Amino acid sequence: xxxLRAIYIIWYREVLRWWRNRSRIIGSFGMPILxxxxxxxxxxxxMGGLTQGMAPEGAGIDxxxxxxxxxxxxxxxxxxxxxGISIVWDREFGFLKEILVAxxxxxxxxxxxxxxxxxxxxxxxxxxxxxxxxIGVSITVGMVVKLVPLLFLISFSMTSLGVLIGARMKSTxxxxxxxxxxxxxxxxxxxxxxxxxxxxAWMNFxxxxxxxxxxxxxLRKIIFEAQGLPAFVLEMLPQAGLGVTLFGHAVTLxxxxxxxxxxxxxxxxxxxxxxxxxx
Amino acid sequence: MAIIEVKNLTRKFGDLTAVDDISFTxxxxxxxxxxxxxxxGKTTVINVLCTLxxxxxxxxxxxxxxxxxxxxxxxxxxxxxxxxxSLDDQLTAEENLxxxxxxxxxxxxxxxxxxxxxxxxxxxxxxxxxFIKTFSGGMKRRLEIARGLMHYPRVLFLxxxxxxxxxxTRNLIWEYILQLREREGITIFLTTQYMGEAEYADRxxxxxxxxxxxxxxxxxxxxxxxxxxxxxxxxxxRLAAQEISQRFGFQVNEGENDLHFEVQRGEEFIPxxxxxxxxxILSISLRRPTLDDVFLKFTGRRIRDEELSAxxxxxERMKSRHRGRGHGRGHP
Numbered sequence: 001x002x003x004l005r006a007i008y009i010i011w012y013r014e015v016l017r018w019w020r021n022r023s024r025i026i027g028s029f030g031m032p033i034l035x036x037x038x039x040x041x042x043x044x045x046x047m048g049g050l051t052q053g054m055a056p057e058g059a060g061i062d063x064x065x066x067x068x069x070x071x072x073x074x075x076x077x078x079x080x081x082x083x084g085i086s087i088v089w090d091r092e093f094g095f096l097k098e099i100l101v102a103x104x105x106x107x108x109x110x111x112x113x114x115x116x117x118x119x120x121x122x123x124x125x126x127x128x129x130x131x132x133x134x135i136g137v138s139i140t141v142g143m144v145v146k147l148v149p150l151l152f153l154i155s156f157s158m159t160s161l162g163v164l165i166g167a168r169m170k171s172t173x174x175x176x177x178x179x180x181x182x183x184x185x186x187x188x189x190x191x192x193x194x195x196x197x198x199x200x201a202w203m204n205f206x207x208x209x210x211x212x213x214x215x216x217x218x219l220r221k222i223i224f225e226a227q228g229l230p231a232f233v234l235e236m237l238p239q240a241g242l243g244v245t246l247f248g249h250a251v252t253l254x255x256x257x258x259x260x261x262x263x264x265x266x267x268x269x270x271x272x273x274x275x276x277x278x279x
Numbered sequence: 280m281a282i283i284e285v286k287n288l289t290r291k292f293g294d295l296t297a298v299d300d301i302s303f304t305x306x307x308x309x310x311x312x313x314x315x316x317x318x319x320g321k322t323t324v325i326n327v328l329c330t331l332x333x334x335x336x337x338x339x340x341x342x343x344x345x346x347x348x349x350x351x352x353x354x355x356x357x358x359x360x361x362x363x364x365s366l367d368d369q370l371t372a373e374e375n376l377x378x379x380x381x382x383x384x385x386x387x388x389x390x391x392x393x394x395x396x397x398x399x400x401x402x403x404x405x406x407x408x409x410f411i412k413t414f415s416g417g418m419k420r421r422l423e424i425a426r427g428l429m430h431y432p433r434v435l436f437l438x439x440x441x442x443x444x445x446x447x448t449r450n451l452i453w454e455y456i457l458q459l460r461e462r463e464g465i466t467i468f469l470t471t472q473y474m475g476e477a478e479y480a481d482r483x484x485x486x487x488x489x490x491x492x493x494x495x496x497x498x499x500x501x502x503x504x505x506x507x508x509x510x511x512x513x514x515x516x517r518l519a520a521q522e523i524s525q526r527f528g529f530q531v532n533e534g535e536n537d538l539h540f541e542v543q544r545g546e547e548f549i550p551x552x553x554x555x556x557x558x559x560i561l562s563i564s565l566r567r568p569t570l571d572d573v574f575l576k577f578t579g580r581r582i583r584d585e586e587l588s589a590x591x592x593x594x595e596r597m598k599s600r601h602r603g604r605g606h607g608r609g610h611p
Binding site: 002005006008009013016017020021093094095097098099100101102103104278279 | 329330331332333351352354355357359361363364365366367368369370374377378379381382383384
């Protein structure tokens, strides 16, 4: 019980800090707006309809609609990984010591932190849905109901990765490096921003081994499914590079979730283990 | 029974031996001080006692619990005020205390009452709804002391409790600490590099290069220096030094532009000294021995009270730059 309460209060602090930092919440919209409206709108005419020849004119998926789920995923990824790494801030400003000398389990500390980051990650992902009407994506209740647990799972995995990185990091100086060499590459080779069709072999390989690919794919499946496209079009999406295929097999929603859940389980286990190491 | 017992404790960081085979005990209800310069190993000992670091060898018990085998029980028995601030700037005073109370399993029914109690003790009750980022350095320290007491610990660790605070705030904080001992009978373990602060302790261990050089009450330690300390400036210090050791038989320490030596009943000695010294005296002064003299006697060096090392000053600066405001020479 004591450890559960400890998880709760650590979670609560994360959420409270996030809520109090309004400027950061607003700031988190910047990147998605740039990608959706500048990058997306700019490239859309050149790309043409991505479902050309499959769906009736006007009902298909253009580039902006295609990257929309990717952008949601990207926002969740950045937000949750950074909140995991924020453990380094706590260390630098001394607050982590207060937590570490408390008579609670280190596992509770890692879990509280991770659940806090997951919660704010889900909210940050859902907030982006307000842009949906602007780019012609329709929102249904069913879609949102499915998105919430999925976003939570994605966010949980990525926060765990953040906590894992932050667990042994001594200063915030490495933040920039992690952004450049871990987070951005993971997003770029995940199929979040371009269709996975006719890719060079090396890149195709990277996309398929990148866990983020399997986080973006189910988002896309759930959002596209709610767009009233004919069933045969949805089935053809993987062929068009709008879904993941593995060894010629189109990965299903269930398989995506299984992969991301497995990734999340490994990450949280390693994060907890790293956190339990004592000098 | 001793509340803290340390036996042959050693802690190494790579090749560096930060704590070197230290043994001591602290009795319940006493104020026990570690006095020593930066890097002497004071904080490392605290970190081992509060279970943040494992000893390389040796053992330690706190409140009867072993610091490696019974970590959770040790942690419940202690309150800590770290050398570096450890409050969450973005939470209010009340929120910081509540966080602590839950982590230390203070029963829900008792939380509000204890919070009021400790906040009133450090005179921050009126500021309980305010964010920590609006607090001065002294206020933060007081709140940290209040927080350390929320769960009624048996031992309160104060690691350099007044480092970087102005003298007025320092005195105020010591008022609270002394009150606390009076009222709660709590054991206080403190580290400091300020001589004046060490005087408050019942017993002091002087620590240097990871070893306890000597451990006793402040009075006894001062007694070890021998007598009063006379400082003279003369027209010719070298000649004067020679004369003093030959004519009077004292061992003379040469300062930068003065000489000092120890003498029993200095006030009676001065008239005779002035009369007999063949060198012209520019100034002469006498003072009772301080712990600084004790430190000098046992280590051959001085700890200067107000002098921070270059590295510390740099750290302070970086921190205040990061935090924007608050930390440092704040007023209560």
